[in-house]
Amino acid sequence: MNAVEASEQLIELVRGNDDIANHADGCDAGTMAAAESDLGVAFPPSYRRLIEEFGTWDIAGEEFLGVYQTPAMGQKLLGSVTETLDARSQYGMPSDLIVVMFDGMGGLVALDSSQVDREGEYPVLVWNPGDVDRDSMERLGDDFGSFAFALCQRAVTRWQESG
Template identity: 45%
Template sequence: MGIREAEHFVRLVRENPDESIFAGGCSESDIAQAERRLGVTFPESYRYFLRELGDCDVAGEEIYGIVVRDGRMLGVVTETLDLRESTGMPSHLVAFRPDGMGGYFTLDTSEMSAEGEAPVYVWGVGAHSATESEYIGTDFGTVALDLAKRGLGIA
């Protein structure tokens, strides 16, 4: 689970250029640098997304990735670091999209599976642990695919 869904997600983004914006894939060195800055290892399906798209919005469903501008690493790195500093979000969580209600979809890297996937939770401002958060899904690929299908109106 995870990689197949991430591949399907990437296909949907590319097949719907009128409703999708993406930055372009990231290099392995950019991904490694982002992991070092955040002190985590990204799940495999999220790494695939980063390599293929970098960062994207599909039909209004924004997903933070890695965008490098003027030597500064934006997207998932700045958003996650800002949340850790301003709200006390735990260091094992990686915020990859806002939920629209003040919380953030996060990858819980402390719960990596044998397949290299991390579960997704919505972490709300004021929460103190992932256990207080709402469980969303088993992995990034599955959640991203569901978001894209919802945004594109695909059953």
């Protein structure tokens, strides 16, 4: 299964578990282009697919930043855009990383656009404020779709088994 196929499986998982999942309404092409412009980097195909579908989402306790707007914040792009730009300005995060979630231990789960594979996907790393050496960053996956689907599938299974 490639990264985009994994994203499609994750979409089915979220839609099939609406009792333990939440999501927004997705992003249109204009919002997506604005997000990429603000960040100065394109989203990889598997992350783009999920943002198009949901904007932002969570399932069984796993939260993904995505890209979204709220009436209170107006046109400001929230989620990955805000968190990435904040991490860059406040903590010196490299400009080729895109924050997609928090790791729960002070680190940021990020996509590394400096390492593009043949399908246009970026590896998933954990960036901690102050990290400068990419080789020392924990690698969570080869692409976002596969990483996110596996993470969510485990979370849903644990949720079901605990209930």
